[in-house]
Structure formats: structure tokens, C-alpha cells
Amino acid sequence: MWQVLTGRKDGRVSFASEAETDLPSSDANFTTLLSQFTSRGLDIIDLVTLSGAHTIGTGHCFMIANRIYNFTGNGDADPSLNPDYAKTLRTLCPISPNLTFTAEMDPQSSLSFDSHYFEALNQNKGFFQSDAALLTDTRSVQIVRILQVPSIFFARFGESMNRMGTIGVLTGGDGEIRKNCRVVNV
Numbered sequence: 001m002w003q004v005l006t007g008r009k010d011g012r013v014s015f016a017s018e019a020e021t022d023l024p025s026s027d028a029n030f031t032t033l034l035s036q037f038t039s040r041g042l043d044i045i046d047l048v049t050l051s052g053a054h055t056i057g058t059g060h061c062f063m064i065a066n067r068i069y070n071f072t073g074n075g076d077a078d079p080s081l082n083p084d085y086a087k088t089l090r091t092l093c094p095i096s097p098n099l100t101f102t103a104e105m106d107p108q109s110s111l112s113f114d115s116h117y118f119e120a121l122n123q124n125k126g127f128f129q130s131d132a133a134l135l136t137d138t139r140s141v142q143i144v145r146i147l148q149v150p151s152i153f154f155a156r157f158g159e160s161m162n163r164m165g166t167i168g169v170l171t172g173g174d175g176e177i178r179k180n181c182r183v184v185n186v
């Protein structure tokens with residue numbers, strides 16, 4: 001648990017195209033990820049810590065199909081992937097998967113919010129290339145190691161979530177307090 005600032009308003013418009021351009025993509029490399037975070041006032045510690053949100057939830061198989069079946073165009077897996085994990089992923093995500101197929105992002109621990117994501121990452125079991133990318137920079141490698149300690153991850157995660165909550169806050173006459181959080185007020 002962590003304390004949050006209250007009073008953040010919702011917008012009155014949303015564009016799918018903005019999500020396409022603003023959200024980091026699953027095959028982003030470290031440089032791209034870091035610049036996307038820093039351009040919004042977040043730093044390298046926030047990037048690594050918030051990636052730890054992938055301790056819960058699933059990712060769609062089609063997004064990693066190239067990574068596990070045809071990384072360089074020669075029918076190979078991403079060499080940065082733990083070979084046993086690559087094998088497991090090929091079982092969970094058969095070739096040409098149905099678009100609805102998903103797999104856990106944090107292997108065998110995707111229902112619990114813990115620091116296991118960082119332990120898995122350290123064993124080269126990052127689900128997306130964007131997860132694995134956190135091992136390609138010497139500074140983020142150190143941060144990944146430190147965040148394996150649950151108490152440190154939990155404390156840092158709250159701080160970084162708050163920092164993320166300060167991005168693009170609507171002030172003055174912009175935005176509104178919704179009556180129903182899923183739709184703009186009519």
C-alpha cells in the first residue's frame with residue numbers, strides 16, 4: 001500500500017492513435033524505453049521499477065511469436081532468452097497461435113504481486129523484448145538486482161507509481177471528475 005495524491009481529473013477526449021504512439025512497444029530496446037520514460041519526467045529507476053508491474057498479468061502470444069520462433073529470420077529464438085524458458089514458451093504459445101492465446105508474463109507467479117519478475121528476468125526469462133532489454137544496460141542491470149529484494153521493490157513501486165501519476169495532470173478548466181469512471185460525463 002502507498003499514499004496517493006488525490007484530485008486527478010480525467011480527460012474528456014481520448015484517441016486510440018495516441019496510445020499507439022505514446023505507449024512503449026513490446027519490442028522496444030533499452031534506449032527507446034528510457035527516452036520514452038524520461039520524456040515524461042520519469043527516470044531509469046522508474047523504468048525498471050514500473051516494469052515490475054509485469055509481475056502480474058498475461059501477454060498475447062502473437063506478440064512474442066517472432067521472438068520464440070523466428071528471431072533473425074532463420075527459425076531461431078532470441079539468443080538472449082533462457083533456452084529452457086524459450087522451450088516452455090513454445091509449448092504455451094504454439095506456432096501461428098490463435099490471436100487470443102496468452103501466457104503469463106512472470107512465469108508461474110503471474111497472480112501474485114511480488115518481486116519474482118526480477119528474479120525471472122535475472123535468469124533471462126523476460127517475456128517481452130522490452131523486459132529483456134532491462135538487462136542490456138549496466139545501470140539497469142544493477143537496479144534489476146536490487147529490486148529482487150521484495151521490501152525494496154514494494155517501497156520503490158509505490159514511489160514510482162506516484163511519479164507516474166504526475167504525468168500530464170489536467171489543471172484549471174481541463175478535464176472533469178467523472179460520475180462513472182468508464183465514460184465521459186454527458
Ligand code: HEM
Nearest residue numbers: 024025026028033050051053054056057058059060063130
Ligand atoms: C516499460 C515499458 C512497458 C512495455 C513495453 C509494456 C508492454 C506491455 C505489453 C505488450 C503487454 C501485453 C499486452 C497484451 O498482450 O495484451 C503488457 C501487459 C501489462 N502491462 Fe505493461 N508495459 C510496460 C510498462 C508497464 C507499466 C509501467 C505498467 C504499470 C505500472 C504495466 C502493467 C502491465 C500489466 C498489469 C499488464 C497485464 C495486463 C493483463 O494481464 O491484461 N506495464 N505490457
